[in-house]
Amino acid sequence: xxxxxxxxxxxxxxxxxxxxxxxxxxxxxxxxxxxxxxxxxxxxxxxxxxxxxxxxxxxxxxxxxxxxxxxxxxxxxxxxxxxxxxxxxxxxxxxxxxxxxxxxxxxxxxxxxxxxxxxxxxxxxxxxxxxxxxxxxxxxxxxxxxxxxxxxxxxxxxxxxxxxxxxxxxxxxxxxxxxxxxxxxxxxxxxxxxxxxxxxxxxxxxxxxxxxxxxxxxxxxxxxxxxxxxxxxxxxxxxxxxxxxxxxxxxxxxxxxxxxxxxxxxxxxxxxxxxxxxxxxxxxxxxxxxxxxxxxxxxxxxxxxxxxxxxxxxxxxxxxxxxxxxxxxxxxxxxxxxxxxxxxxxxxxxxxxxxxxxxxxxxxxxxxxxxxxxxxxxxxxxxxxxxxxxxxxxxxxxxxxxxxxxxxxxxxxxxxxxxxxxxxxxxxxxxxxxxxxxxxxxxxxxxxxxxxxxxxxxxxxxxxxxxxxxxxxxxxxxxxxx
Amino acid sequence: xxxxxxxxxxxxxxxxxxxxxxxxxxxxxxxxxxxxxxxxxxxxxxxxxxxxxxxxxxxxxxxxxxxxxxxxxxxxxxxxxxxxxxxxxxxxxxxxxxxxxxxxxxxxxxxxxxxxxxxxxxxxxxxxxxxxxxxxxxxxxxxxxxxxxxxxxxxxxxxxxxxxxxxxxxxxxxxxxxxxxxxxxxxxxxxxxxxxxxxxxxxxxxxxxxxxxxxxxxxxxxxxxxxxxxxxxxxxxxxxxxxxxxxxxxxxxxxxxxxxxxxxxxxxxxxxxxxxxxxxxxxxxxxxxxxxxxxxxxxxxxxxxxxxxxxxxxxxxxxxxxxxxxxxxxxxxxxxxxxxxxxxxxxxxxxxxxxxxxxxxxxxxxxxxxxxxxxxxxxxxxxxxxxxxxxxxxxxxxxxxxxxxxxxxxxxxxxxxxxxxxxxxxxxxxxxxxxxxxxxxxxxxxxxxxxxxxxxxxxxxxxxxxxxxxxxxxxxxxxxxx
Numbered sequence: 001x002x003x004x005x006x007x008x009x010x011x012x013x014x015x016x017x018x019x020x021x022x023x024x025x026x027x028x029x030x031x032x033x034x035x036x037x038x039x040x041x042x043x044x045x046x047x048x049x050x051x052x053x054x055x056x057x058x059x060x061x062x063x064x065x066x067x068x069x070x071x072x073x074x075x076x077x078x079x080x081x082x083x084x085x086x087x088x089x090x091x092x093x094x095x096x097x098x099x100x101x102x103x104x105x106x107x108x109x110x111x112x113x114x115x116x117x118x119x120x121x122x123x124x125x126x127x128x129x130x131x132x133x134x135x136x137x138x139x140x141x142x143x144x145x146x147x148x149x150x151x152x153x154x155x156x157x158x159x160x161x162x163x164x165x166x167x168x169x170x171x172x173x174x175x176x177x178x179x180x181x182x183x184x185x186x187x188x189x190x191x192x193x194x195x196x197x198x199x200x201x202x203x204x205x206x207x208x209x210x211x212x213x214x215x216x217x218x219x220x221x222x223x224x225x226x227x228x229x230x231x232x233x234x235x236x237x238x239x240x241x242x243x244x245x246x247x248x249x250x251x252x253x254x255x256x257x258x259x260x261x262x263x264x265x266x267x268x269x270x271x272x273x274x275x276x277x278x279x280x281x282x283x284x285x286x287x288x289x290x291x292x293x294x295x296x297x298x299x300x301x302x303x304x305x306x307x308x309x310x311x312x313x314x315x316x317x318x319x320x321x322x323x324x325x326x327x328x329x330x331x332x333x334x335x336x337x338x339x340x341x342x343x344x345x346x347x348x349x350x351x352x353x354x355x356x357x358x359x360x361x362x363x364x365x366x367x368x369x370x371x372x373x374x375x376x377x378x379x380x381x382x383x384x385x386x387x388x389x390x391x392x393x394x395x396x397x398x399x400x401x402x403x404x405x406x407x408x409x410x411x412x413x414x415x416x417x418x419x420x421x422x423x424x425x426x427x428x429x430x431x432x433x434x435x436x437x438x439x440x441x442x443x444x445x446x447x448x449x450x451x452x453x454x455x456x457x458x459x460x461x462x463x464x465x466x467x468x469x470x471x472x473x474x475x476x477x478x479x480x481x482x
Numbered sequence: 483x484x485x486x487x488x489x490x491x492x493x494x495x496x497x498x499x500x501x502x503x504x505x506x507x508x509x510x511x512x513x514x515x516x517x518x519x520x521x522x523x524x525x526x527x528x529x530x531x532x533x534x535x536x537x538x539x540x541x542x543x544x545x546x547x548x549x550x551x552x553x554x555x556x557x558x559x560x561x562x563x564x565x566x567x568x569x570x571x572x573x574x575x576x577x578x579x580x581x582x583x584x585x586x587x588x589x590x591x592x593x594x595x596x597x598x599x600x601x602x603x604x605x606x607x608x609x610x611x612x613x614x615x616x617x618x619x620x621x622x623x624x625x626x627x628x629x630x631x632x633x634x635x636x637x638x639x640x641x642x643x644x645x646x647x648x649x650x651x652x653x654x655x656x657x658x659x660x661x662x663x664x665x666x667x668x669x670x671x672x673x674x675x676x677x678x679x680x681x682x683x684x685x686x687x688x689x690x691x692x693x694x695x696x697x698x699x700x701x702x703x704x705x706x707x708x709x710x711x712x713x714x715x716x717x718x719x720x721x722x723x724x725x726x727x728x729x730x731x732x733x734x735x736x737x738x739x740x741x742x743x744x745x746x747x748x749x750x751x752x753x754x755x756x757x758x759x760x761x762x763x764x765x766x767x768x769x770x771x772x773x774x775x776x777x778x779x780x781x782x783x784x785x786x787x788x789x790x791x792x793x794x795x796x797x798x799x800x801x802x803x804x805x806x807x808x809x810x811x812x813x814x815x816x817x818x819x820x821x822x823x824x825x826x827x828x829x830x831x832x833x834x835x836x837x838x839x840x841x842x843x844x845x846x847x848x849x850x851x852x853x854x855x856x857x858x859x860x861x862x863x864x865x866x867x868x869x870x871x872x873x874x875x876x877x878x879x880x881x882x883x884x885x886x887x888x889x890x891x892x893x894x895x896x897x898x899x900x901x902x903x904x905x906x907x908x909x910x911x912x913x914x915x916x917x918x919x920x921x922x923x924x925x926x927x928x929x930x931x932x933x934x935x936x937x938x939x940x941x942x943x944x945x946x947x948x949x950x951x952x953x954x955x956x957x958x959x960x961x962x963x964x
Binding site: 094 | 567568570571574575577580591592593666667668669672696699700703704705706708709711712713716719720723727733734737738739741742745751754755
C-alpha cells in the first residue's frame, strides 16, 4: 500500500537526518498522483494554486469586511500599554524600517512589526471571531500579511486572496482539532493562526507547493498560546507571536529550509500532539468551494462573546421604550451557564474588570444606550447610576437558553414589564454587523489615534483593497505622523 | 484554603483582561508567604536569587564542560546548509550587529543570532544530552545566553551561573512531564528548553522575581518542536526558535509586559496542556541542592544515542586486538529493540543516512577505529571496505539488553572470537568524556571552520569562562574572520 510504504520510507526512524524532508516531499507528491494527498499536501496545493479571480464574490466581500474590522481593532489597541511595553522591548533589536506600526510612528522590520500589530489588534478583545472554533483569525493573519506586503509590494487583489487563503487554512485546521484542542488549554487563535500567517505570507512570497508544505511544517512546530494567559497581556502576545512565527516559517521555506512532509497529520505531527481529536476531512473537504473564511463575525462590543446577547437585549429595549433607569425595580435575565462562569463579576472595580461583569454590561447599556469602549471604561465602571442599576440585574441560569440567546425582562417599580428575547445576538453569523456598523466601529476605534480625515482614508484603503496597486498603502495610511 | 482562594481570585473566569497578571502576581506572592509557593513562583524565586558563589564546584565544572561542548558543536554545524538557508532568510530582517554568529562572519541582532546559533549547534546531532529526558539543553540555552551576553556585557561568572540556572529550569520542567510529553510527539529540547533560555537571559537582564514569573509564563506560551520534524532541517530549527523565543520572553518581562501567575502549573497552563503527566516535585524538590544540570552528558559520536554502545564496543575491540576486517566472518550484536527501530537502515546511501544505520556504524568503527564526523561522511558511506563489512553485521534484539548496553562478538573466518560487553557506553553519566576527550572533540569540530590557533583561543575562553571580564569574549573569539 503506497501510503504505508511512503510513511515507512520517509518519516520517523528510517528518515535521514537532513535529506528526508526533500526526499519525502518528492515521493509524497508522486504517491499523491495515485492516492489522495494527505491534508498537509492537499492544503499546500490549494494554497499555492488559488487565485483571486477564482474566489466567489461573497467570500471576497467577507475578506474585505474582515480587513476593515481588523485595521480598526489594531488602531484602537495601538496606544495600549501592552503595545508600548512590546515596542520598548523590541526597538533595540529591530531590523530595517520595512513595515509600519498601525496607529504609531515607529517602523520596524516586518517580523517585529507583525508582532506588535498582532498585540495591538487583539488587546481590546474587540476583533473578529470564527464562532465554530472561537478563533480570531485576523489578528494573526493580517499583521503578518500586511507587514510583509509593505516590505515586498503586492497588489491589493493578491493581498486579499492571500488573506482569504490563509484564513481558510487556519480555520480548517482549527476545525480539525476543535473542541478538544481548545478544551485542554490551547489558545487556538495562536496555535491554528500560525498556519494561516505562514500560508498567507507564503503566497505573497510565491512559494512552490513543496515550499508551502515545508512552511506549514515549520508553522506546525510553533504553536503559540495557552488559555491560562487570559486576563493578562500574554493573551494578546499570542497572536503577535503567532504572526511573527508564521512569517519566519514562510521566509525559511522560501530560502530552502525544509521540514518533514505531512507535519499536520503524521504520527508525531501537529494534530496528534496537540489534540485528542483529529478530523482531517475538515481540512480537505470542499476546499475551494465551501469557505470557512466567509463565516467570520465581528464583535459589536469590546468584551467576551457571551455578553453580546444581554447587551443586545438591553439596547433593543432601551431603543424601543422610554425607560427611566431610576424607576427600574429589577432586570431579570435568563442565561446560559457560561454567562455566569465567564462574566459573573458583581462589583467590577474598573473598566477592565467591567468586561467580565454581566451586571455592569446590562446596566451601562440600559443607561447609556451603547456598548462600546466608553461603556467599559473606568469612568463607566465608577458611575453611581451604573453602580445602582447593576445591583438590580438578576441573571438566572436557565435550561433551554443557548449560548447565543438571552431572555430579558425589565420590571419597573410600578409593575410595568419590558420583555426581549434574543435568538441570535447582533454580530453573529445570523445577524451580522452591516458595512455601516463596521464603519462606525472603525471610526470609534480610530478616534484619538489618527486625525479623522486620515482614519477615513485608511478605512477606505481597506474597503477598496481589491483595487490597490500596492496593499502596503493600507499600512502607510494607518500609521501615525504621516 | 489560601491556594484555592488564590486560584479563584486570580485565574480563569474572574480575572480581568488586562490587570489580572499584576494583581495575580502580587496576591500570589502574598499567599506564598503563608503556603508553599507553586512551582512557577518557587522556580522564579530560586532563579533570581541564585548566585555563582553559591553553586557547588562540581556543578560549575559541569557547566564549563557543557559550554565547551556546545561551542564545538556550534562551530561544527556553522557551515551546514541549514544554517546558510536560515542566514539568507533572516539577513534582510536582522537588527543591529549585536551578536556574532559562531564560526561565521555575519553579526546579527541578539535574537536572530541566537536563532542561527541554535540551529548550528544542533544540526550535526553532536551536542549534549540529559539522558533522563533526552533534552539537549545547551543548544537552546547557550545560544540565547551568549547572544545577549555579547550585547549586554556580563562577567563570565555571572554568565556561567545564568547558564546553570537556566539549564536547571529546563531539565526540571522536562522531568515534570517526561516521558508522556515526549511520547505524544513533542521535541522536548525545544519545549522545555525555552524556559531555560528565558530564565538564563532573564538573569542577566536582572529580572525581579515578579518579572521572572512573567518571563516563565511567556516562555510557556511558546513551546517549539514536534518529533515528526526529525530527519529534516526542522529538527535543528526547534532549538534555534526556542532560544529566540526565550529571549523574547525575558526581554518583554524586563519591559513591563506581564503574563498570568502560575503558567506552568495552572489548570489551563503549560503542563496540563502539553502532557498527561505532571509531577511538580521534579521542579521544586531539592532546588539549589540537587542539580540536574550536573547530569549533562556529551556525545562522543555524531549520531543518535542508541548507536553509542555498539560504536564503543567496536572501538574497544579494535583497540585491544589486531583485527583484519577482511578476515571477519560476522559481527554478532545483541541489542535493545530501539537500536533497530531507530537505526535499522541496512544500506545507507550517503553520510547522512549512515547516521541511522547500526550496520554502517559498527563496520566503519572497526575499520577506521573512530566514530567521528569523518566516519559518517559520504566518503565513508561509499567506502567498499565498509560496504563489505556492514553486510556482516548481525544485530539481534535480545531481552535483557538495556538501551545503554550492547553485547558484541566479532567472529573471524578462522573461528576466533572477540567479545565485548558494554554496560555503560562512553559518554554516559557513568563513563563520561574526559576534559581531554571534550577538547579533542572541539578541535575536530572546529577544523576547517577556524584557524587552529583561533579555535584554541575560543575553546580556552570557554574553559576559563569563570575568569572572563565579559562572557561575550567567547562569541567574538569564535566568529570567523577575526
